[in-house]
Structure formats: C-alpha cells, structure tokens
Amino acid sequence: MYHYRMQRILDVKKHYRTITEKRLQQVRAELSSHEERVDSLIHHRNDLEEEMARVSSEGTSITQLRLLQTYVETVDEALDHAKADLESCHREELIVQAKWKRNRMEEQMWEKLREKDCEEYIEAVNRDEQKMLDDLVNSRYMSR
Secondary structure, eight states, X not given: OOOOTTHHHXXXXXXXXXXXXXXXXXXXXXXXXXXXXXXXXHHHHHHHHHHHHHHHHHTOOHHHHHHHHHHHHHHHXXXXXXXXXXXXXXXXXXXXXXXXXXXXXXXXXXXXXXXXXXXXXXXXXHHHHHHHHHHHHHHHHHHO
C-alpha cells in the first residue's frame, strides 16, 4: 500500500491555493464594483455638463449656475476618489493574482514530486516481485 510521506505538505499547498483563489474572486468582484461606480460617476458628470449647458443657454440665474457648478465639483471629487479606489483595487488584484500563481506552482511542484515518488514506489515493488520470481525459478531449477 502506497503512502506519500509529504501528503500533509501537499494538502497545505492545496489549501493555500484555494484560499488565494477565493480571495482573488473577491478582489475581482470588488474591482468590478469599483469600475461600475466610476462608470456611473462619469455618466452622471456628463449628464451634469449637458444640464449646465442647457441651463446656461436658457439664461438662468448665477446662483443656480454656481449651485450646479458646486455639485459638478462634488461629483468630480467623488470621481477622483472612486478612481483612486479602483487603482488601489487593481493593484491588490495584481498582488493576489501573483500569490495565487505562486501557490499554484508550488502545489504543482509538490504534486509532481508525489507522482515521481509513487512511480519510484511502483518500480521498487516491481523489482521486488521480479526478484522473488527469479529466486523462485532458481530454487526450482537448483532442486532438479
């Protein structure tokens, strides 16, 4: 019966890969959420620009224009923060993706070592069986 001596290490490597895989999925979901937020703010800002052009052409008061301009500046500020959050999330995605790749490579390495160890075990068993057969044939030949 074959038993891999380093199976616990392989199990830990698989566990690490699974954890980083889940974290990568979370980060990608966050990234998607941030991208949607930035897109929404850009669309909203463009709508405000159109509204400002329309309102200014209609000859509305300076107070209303200033109020609208202040709101546009607030949206710009929120857009800047959203872009910073998006960039931060993108950097985190790259870091987690690199960890996931490293964990996956380590797991594959340990998996190959296990396969090699199993092959060596099978070869040793086959050699032992062949030796026993050879000894059996020799003992029968000698007894004649």
